[in-house]
Amino acid sequence: MTPSQVALAWTLLNPGVTAPIVGARTPAQLEDNLGALDVRFTGAQLATLAEASEVELGFPHEFLRRPMARGVVSGAVTLDTAR
Template sequence: MRGQLSSIIASSGLLNERSLDAAETVRAIAWELGATSSQVAIAWTLANPAVTAPVIGARTLEQAQDNFSAVGITLSPDQMARLDQATAPDPIFPGRFLRRPMVEQLIFGGAAVARRV
């Protein structure tokens, strides 16, 4: 089942370099704090005023106990900023739209602007 789930996630496009980098940031902060990645992720959502209730996905009692320990994790402003930066959403419009090759071709007609050195 796990391999099947990994394949589904990978085919959705959500398992990409950006999401792996975000997971690495969580892991690095967990190491700094002597905590688990799950605890850091939950602590980060608890510190986010836009989140009313984090969703935990524990399948075992041990996982639930680990997740509940997140309430004892305090993230520094630097750690919060790193997590926010690692997970900031890509711009949707017009940023992502304007980076499409067809749109660039229509706007710039194949012309390139060289930077002055």
């Protein structure tokens, strides 16, 4: 299993991807890339790939996960402005 096969096979498992881009310039590269169709991952391998590709979104995403921020955004929290 080559790195390009792993990358393409993992991309094919993503429901948001309709067609991964194959960047083959030679017939040998194309043949290697097509080998991705035969790659099968174990659960542990998928977990490792998911962990390695996890992206920290940072601000404002982390801020918006807070209950107070979610409440203000959704209208569940009101502010007393009478003071």
